[in-house]
Amino acid sequence: xxxxxxxxxxxxxxxxxxxxxxxxxxxYHCDESLSAASVDRLLGVVRDTIDPELLKENSSFxxxxxxxxxxxxxxxxxxxxxxxxxxxxxxxxVVKEIGEETFVAQISDLQRNVPEEQVEFLLxxxxxxxxxxxxxxxxxxxxxxxxxxxSGQQIRASLLRFRRLPLFTKDSIKIAAQKSHxxxxxxxxx
Amino acid sequence: MPLCSxxxxxxxxxxxxxxxxxxxxxIHLGNNEWIIxxxxxDYLNKRAVALNYLDKxxxxxxxxxxxxxxxxxxxxxxxxxxxxxNCKNAVFICSAAIKAADFQEFIFSDSDLxxxxxGNYELRKILEELARRKxxxxxxxxxxxxFSNQLYQxxxxxxxxxxxxxxxxxxxxxxPKEAQPRKGIPHIHPNHTGIVLLIVINGKGIxxxxxxxxxxxxxxxxxxxxxxxxxxxxxxxxxxxxxHGSVTAHHEGIWISLLDKEPLSFLTSFILGNQILPKxxxxxxxxxxxxxxxxxxxxxxxxxxxxxxxxxxKTIKETVKSIRAxxxxxxxxxxxxxxxxxxxxxxxxxxxxxxxx
Amino acid sequence: MIxxxxxxxxxxVLVGNFNPHIFQPQWFVLQxxxxxxxxxxxxxxxxxxxxxxxxxxxxxxEVTRDRxxxxxxxxxxxxxxxxxxxxxxxxxxxTPLKMLGINYTFIxxxxxxAVWHAIGDKLAPKDIWRKxxxxxxxxxxxxxxxxxxxxxxxxxxxxxxxxxxEKLSFRLHINDHFELKNVDENSLxxxxxxxxxxxxxxxxxxxxxxxxxxxxxxLP
Numbered sequence: 001x002x003x004x005x006x007x008x009x010x011x012x013x014x015x016x017x018x019x020x021x022x023x024x025x026x027x028y029h030c031d032e033s034l035s036a037a038s039v040d041r042l043l044g045v046v047r048d049t050i051d052p053e054l055l056k057e058n059s060s061f062x063x064x065x066x067x068x069x070x071x072x073x074x075x076x077x078x079x080x081x082x083x084x085x086x087x088x089x090x091x092x093x094v095v096k097e098i099g100e101e102t103f104v105a106q107i108s109d110l111q112r113n114v115p116e117e118q119v120e121f122l123l124x125x126x127x128x129x130x131x132x133x134x135x136x137x138x139x140x141x142x143x144x145x146x147x148x149x150x151s152g153q154q155i156r157a158s159l160l161r162f163r164r165l166p167l168f169t170k171d172s173i174k175i176a177a178q179k180s181h182x183x184x185x186x187x188x189x190x
Numbered sequence: 191m192p193l194c195s196x197x198x199x200x201x202x203x204x205x206x207x208x209x210x211x212x213x214x215x216x217i218h219l220g221n222n223e224w225i226i227x228x229x230x231x232d233y234l235n236k237r238a239v240a241l242n243y244l245d246k247x248x249x250x251x252x253x254x255x256x257x258x259x260x261x262x263x264x265x266x267x268x269x270x271x272x273x274x275x276n277c278k279n280a281v282f283i284c285s286a287a288i289k290a291a292d293f294q295e296f297i298f299s300d301s302d303l304x305x306x307x308x309g310n311y312e313l314r315k316i317l318e319e320l321a322r323r324k325x326x327x328x329x330x331x332x333x334x335x336x337f338s339n340q341l342y343q344x345x346x347x348x349x350x351x352x353x354x355x356x357x358x359x360x361x362x363x364x365x366p367k368e369a370q371p372r373k374g375i376p377h378i379h380p381n382h383t384g385i386v387l388l389i390v391i392n393g394k395g396i397x398x399x400x401x402x403x404x405x406x407x408x409x410x411x412x413x414x415x416x417x418x419x420x421x422x423x424x425x426x427x428x429x430x431x432x433x434h435g436s437v438t439a440h441h442e443g444i445w446i447s448l449l450d451k452e453p454l455s456f457l458t459s460f461i462l463g464n465q466i467l468p469k470x471x472x473x474x475x476x477x478x479x480x481x482x483x484x485x486x487x488x489x490x491x492x493x494x495x496x497x498x499x500x501x502x503x504k505t506i507k508e509t510v511k512s513i514r515a516x517x518x519x520x521x522x523x524x525x526x527x528x529x530x531x532x533x534x535x536x537x538x539x540x541x542x543x544x545x546x547x
Numbered sequence: 548m549i550x551x552x553x554x555x556x557x558x559x560v561l562v563g564n565f566n567p568h569i570f571q572p573q574w575f576v577l578q579x580x581x582x583x584x585x586x587x588x589x590x591x592x593x594x595x596x597x598x599x600x601x602x603x604x605x606x607x608x609e610v611t612r613d614r615x616x617x618x619x620x621x622x623x624x625x626x627x628x629x630x631x632x633x634x635x636x637x638x639x640x641x642t643p644l645k646m647l648g649i650n651y652t653f654i655x656x657x658x659x660x661a662v663w664h665a666i667g668d669k670l671a672p673k674d675i676w677r678k679x680x681x682x683x684x685x686x687x688x689x690x691x692x693x694x695x696x697x698x699x700x701x702x703x704x705x706x707x708x709x710x711x712x713e714k715l716s717f718r719l720h721i722n723d724h725f726e727l728k729n730v731d732e733n734s735l736x737x738x739x740x741x742x743x744x745x746x747x748x749x750x751x752x753x754x755x756x757x758x759x760x761x762x763x764x765x766l767p
Contacts, residue, residue, distance in 0.1 A: 084554055084620035089502045092626075094264075094308070097463045102511055104463035106211070108233075110626075114496050115233045115518070116211070120463060120511040129582020133371065137308075143623035144505045156501065158509045159623045164580050166634040168299060168366040176299035176366070180291065183298070186321035189289060190281070190328045371579065 085157065087145035093119070095138045103134075107142060125160050133162040193521075193538050196247040202391050202526040204428055207239045208458030208486030209519045209540075210493075211265050214239050215398060215430065219342045219391055224249065226277070227258040227387065227398060229270040232519065238269030239519060241276060251277045256337065256344075258283040258330075259316070260400035261384040262309040265460070271315030282320055283336060285349055285383045286329040287357040288313065292365055299366045330385040333420040342391040347421055348402055352409035353382040381433065382410045388422060394526065395424045397448055399432030404441045412441035416448065425450050427533070428524060431457035431483075435468030435476055445479045454482045454533055456522045457544070459489035466490070473547055483544035484535065486520035490547055493517050553716065554654040557625050558618040559632050561740065563644035567599040567610040570635075580634045606631075629748055636737045644740040647725040649751045653759060657715045665767040666717055670708055685709055700727050700743055706758065717766075721758055723751045 093107035102120045109117075126134055140162045146154045166172075197203040203218035212230020219225065226240045235242065244251060254277035259267055274282065287293055297313045320327055328336055330346035331354070337344040349357070366372075384400040404411040415421060427450045433439035435457045445453075455476065460467040466489045468476070476483055493514040498506070506513060520541035524533050571594050576586035585603060592600035599610045605621040606628060617628050636642055657663040667673075667685035676683035687709035695702045702725050711718040725743050727736055 084556075085623050086552065086555070087622045087625075089498065090623075090626070097465070099463075106462075109496075113234050113236070115209075115515045117496065117513055117515045118462065119513045121509070122511060125509065127582075129584050132579075132582075141623075141626050144502050144509075145623060147621075156505055157623070158505050160509075161624075161627055163630055164582075164627075164634060165372045165630070166638045167579050168368055168370045168372065169638065170368050171640070172637075173295075173299060173366050173368065177295050179298045180294040183317050183321040184291075184294065186324050187317065188324070188326045190326050 083147060083149045085145055085147050087143045089144045091117075091142045093140050093142055095134065095136050095140070098134075098136060105140070121160070126162075127160075130160075130162040133164065139163040191525075191536060193523075194246045194248070196249055197525055198528075200528055202394070204396060204524045205243065206430060206456050206458065206486060206522045207243070207519055210459045210461045210487045210489065210517050212239070212268060213266055213458040213486075214269075216240055216243060217389060217396065219255070219389070221341070222249070222253045224254045225256040225258065225344070225389075226254055226273055226280075228260055228266040228400075229268060229273055230265065231269040233516075238273045240269075240273055243521070252279050254280045256281045256283055258385060258387065259285075259288070259313070260387075260398075261285060261381060262288070262313060263381075263401065264309055266401070267309050267312045269312070271312045271319065274316045274319045278323065282316060282325065282327040283330055283346075283385070284327065285357075285385055286331050286354055287349070287361065287383045289327075289329045290358055290361060292358070293361045296361065296364050296366065299372075330387075332414065333418060336387075342389065343422070345388040345390075345422055347386040347388055347415045347418070348400075348410075349383045349385065350410045350414045352407075352414075353411075356410070357383040384432075386415060386432075388424065388426065390422070390424055393424075394428075395426030396428040396430075397426035397444075398430040399439065399444075400430075401433040401439065403433055403436075403438045412439070412444055416441065416443035427453055429453045429455045431455055431476060433467070434458055434460040435472040435485075437469075437472055437475070440472075440475065452480045452482055454524060454535065455480050455544075456484045456486075456524075458486045461489060461493075461516070468547075473544055477545055481545065484522045484537065484541060485544045485547060486522060487517045487540040488542055488547050491517065551656060552653055553656050553713075554620060554652075555622060556618055556620050556652045557622065557628060558616055558648070558650040558652070559628055559744075560646075560648035560650060561615040561632070561636070561644055562613060562646040562648075563615075563642055563736075563740075565610055565612055565615060565642065566596070567612065568594055568596050569639075570599045570608065570610040570615070572601055572603075575631075575635075578634070578638055580631055580638075625752075629744065633741050633744055636741050640737050642737045644737050645727055645730055647740050647743055649723045649725075649744075649748070649755075651721045651755050651759075653719045654711045654713075655717045655719075655763075657717050660715065662767055663710070663715050663717070667710070669765070669767060699739060700725050702726075702747070704754065704758070706762075708762075719759065719762065721755050723747075723754060 090110040091107040092110055093105040095103055095105050096118075097104040102122055104118060104120050107117050107119055130140075140160060143159045145157060147157045148154055197218045199222060200220055201218065202220060203216070205216045207214045207216075207230070209230065214229045215227040217225050217227070224244070229238045229240055231237065232239050232242055241251070244254075254273075257270065257273055257277060257280045259270055259282070261267075274280065294317070297310050297317070319325070330336065330349070332346070332348050332350045334346045335343060336346055381401045381403050382405075384402045386400055386402050387398040389396040389398070402411060404413065406413065408414060408417060426448060429444075429449055431439075457468065457476075468485075468489060470490075493516065495513060496515050517540050519539050521538040522541045523536045523538065525536075526533050572581065572586040572589035572591070575581040576583055581589075581603075588603070590602045592602070594601075597612055599608070601608055605619050605624040607616075607618045609616045609618075615632075617632055619625070619628055636644065657666065671685045671688055673683050687707060689705060689707045692704045702723070705722040705724060707718075707720040707722070709718055710716065725740075725747065727739055730736060
């Protein structure tokens with residue numbers, strides 16, 4: 001039985017609506033028309049239509065346009081970001097050398113005009129999702145600051161995150177070839 | 191002489207800049223004609239050190255006749271596009287590999303997203319600037335005369351045909367493929383496509399060794415240059431030691447066949463993680479060939495760390511194994527004094543005698 | 548005096564024409580703009596042809612037919628969000644874009660009611676208003692700077708200040724707004740907007756920091 005309430009039990013109250021994660025969503029993905037409605041159907045969930053006014057808070061969505069008429073249900077998650085961070089130091093880095101347990105990077109301070117530094121990080125600092133990005137020449141951001149919880153508690157934090165750049169596409173490769181050709185036309189090679 | 195005094199009209203000058211990661215060379219050929227070879231960026235004002243120096247000695251950028259990118263490694267090319275944009279009369283000189291369509295396609299495919307003055311970014315900006323002003327470029331190959339007049343001749347002694355062939359094969363692997371991630375230009379090892387320059391001014395030779403390495407293959411590297419029948423048979427009195435004095439760029443034939451005895455020799459140091467060049471053994475070797483050797487920064491000096499707030503320092507200590515700042519720039523300036531008929535060396539910033547390292 | 552910041556938020560806003568239901572977490576994962584685990588843990592509010600909203604730990608993304616808003620309260624991720632937008636619209640290079648906003652909101656606590664009123668009095672002196680209002684109080688004050696003209700676009704800063712939602716709080720909103728010139732509805736201006744974001748990002752950060760520091764230094 002689905003963990004969600006079924007049609008027989010009636011509609012769900014707004015506050016009790018379960019959240020759906022990206023993974024659950026993708027499990028139900030079968031074609032281009034992806035929507036909460038189709039997921040709801042698959043899960044056998046029926047919901048109330050939501051008053052668009054409820055979306056106004058903390059949202060840039062323009063509720064003058066009534067777009068919810070066609071939406072059978074709207075699931076409001078309680079997943080608003082909690083807390084915030086204040087960063088005191090930011091760097092941008094490039095991986096220069098990879099060892100067995102560490103890697104060496106050259107970092108530049110994004111806030112002050114100070115000399116560049118070379119840093120040796122432990123490989124375990126790299127988070128799981130970033131491992132596919134890790135190689136010599138890979139760029140990353142490194143930030144140090146505080147995470148502040150909703151109750152006001154301050155926790156020191158260090159974030160190392162590799163840059164994600166879009167993959168090459170057929171189009172981008174074609175554009176590059178064309179650009180290179182155009183540039184060549186205007187340079188005189190002696 | 192104070193740092194900010196420019197050379198006299200007839201005075202030849204060679205200035206080498208380094209900071210343990212970057213390298214840049216300026217040469218005054220005489221008659222207010224300059225060339226700039228490679229580049230790195232001053233952390234204080236984020237400008238190319240070459241431009242900072244020209245500003246200091248009040249030389250107009252229009253006096254720069256040529257800009258040379260000996261190769262495209264980060265430590266030799268950062269800021270070179272800025273030099274190109276500012277030096278509007280300069281011809282761009284690069285390895286013939288850069289002229290290859292494949293390589294250019296690679297440069298243009300991702301360099302606009304990888305910013306921060308990587309090799310890709312710099313090359314792209316240089317080529318865009320050249321195209322924008324419909325400028326001129328020359329590619330360097332072995333035994334090519336790049337410039338020649340009554341006062342001076344500039345030759346490229348490398349890369350060899352074979353080195354070029356190898357490079358083009360490697361570049362083919364760099365070409366972007368659909369759904370591949372974007373990255374900077376990886377190093378091609380050994381550094382066989384680099385440009386070695388021989389500059390002859392009023393009969394005096396200056397040999398700039400770039401980062402050319404030696405693998406004992408007579409089709410490329412220093413062996414090819416030394417054995418070449420076509421190269422100009424001029425010995426140099428000034429020598430920029432290749433690849434930060436590393437043994438991988440050493441060939442005894444350089445000292446025997448290409449240089450005067452006890453040449454004025456200079457090099458930049460290189461520090462990356464545990465890799466420090468020149469090593470103590472390299473220093474000993476170089477000093478066995480010449481006592482006239484200088485270096486832009488001391489590779490053995492422990493770098494001071496940058497002061498930060500205690501919270502940041504504490505977090506850094508907990509996160510990393512080690513951290514060190516790159517040293518301040520050093521400059522070795524050598525000028526030929528016509529009246530005294532000798533080269534005079536001055537040191538600025540972190541530069542020092544190699545024997546003192 | 549610079550009061551302690553209680554909350555801050557970055558919003559990157561794009562105005563153009565969008566197809567919201569493309570912007571779902573798994574699309575970003577497929578394009579390698581988000582990691583697999585991150586995409587899997589995304590919390591979806593809605594995915595619909597007219598609106599998409601999802602949340603990560605550090606990002607809230609809202610997409611409607613004419614607007615994309617990427618927002619975060621975690622400033623360690625500011626550069627990451629910038630990269631995400633640049634990456635997205637490099638891939639979706641055929642998206643018509645017209646305007647870009649790099650916006651910050653800062654919310655500070657105020658020491659006490661007297662200071663709170665003093666801030667309001669400093670920003671909007673009450674003398675004129677007291678001539679015909681009994682007890683005027685500042686609700687919101689917005690100022691626009693002049694347009695700054697560049698070759699391809701124009702730029703201006705809009706600042707809004709006022710009391711925050713919580714009692715004894717002060718809100719500062721800085722909108723660094725960029726608008727393309729010569730927008731041809733039939734041409735695809737995605738590359739131009741992406742280029743502005745790349746080239747102006749660093750300046751915009753400095754501008755915002757400078758405005759915040761200078762304004763807070765003036766406040767009682």
